Amino acid sequence: MGSSGEADAPAASPAPSTDVLSVRPLADRPGWEAVGEISLITRPAWEQLMHLLVLSDEEACHLELSAVTFVDVAGVSALAVAALGLPEGRRVTVEQPPAALRRVLAMFWPDLPAVEVVA
Secondary structure, eight states, X not given: OOTTSOOOOOXXXXXXXXXXXXXXXXXXXXXXXXXXXXXXXXXXXXXXXXXXXXXXXXXXXEEEEEEEEEEOHHHHHHHHXXXXXXXXXXXXXXXXXXXXXXXXXXXHOTTOXXXXXXX
């Protein structure tokens, strides 16, 4: 307590950064792991990843998103557009995405055959 009898205010702790998205190749299967948030600030990195996904010649490409804490509608849209651009027979397996990604896909792209979501 301070000398006036009032409790000292707790020290403010810095909020975790929400403007980071890191991506790295998966070691055990074709694809990438994303960590962080997919938002306006990180969209260029996400769209670059979507471009790599389309260029990949793998029949099935995995996106491990268990460490993605947020994805906005534009981020889901970028995924859907990339999937729509895949040649017939290719697919993207989205593993453990945030609930918002699953909901937006179900709402706007319910029959997108190139995307498989695995919880």
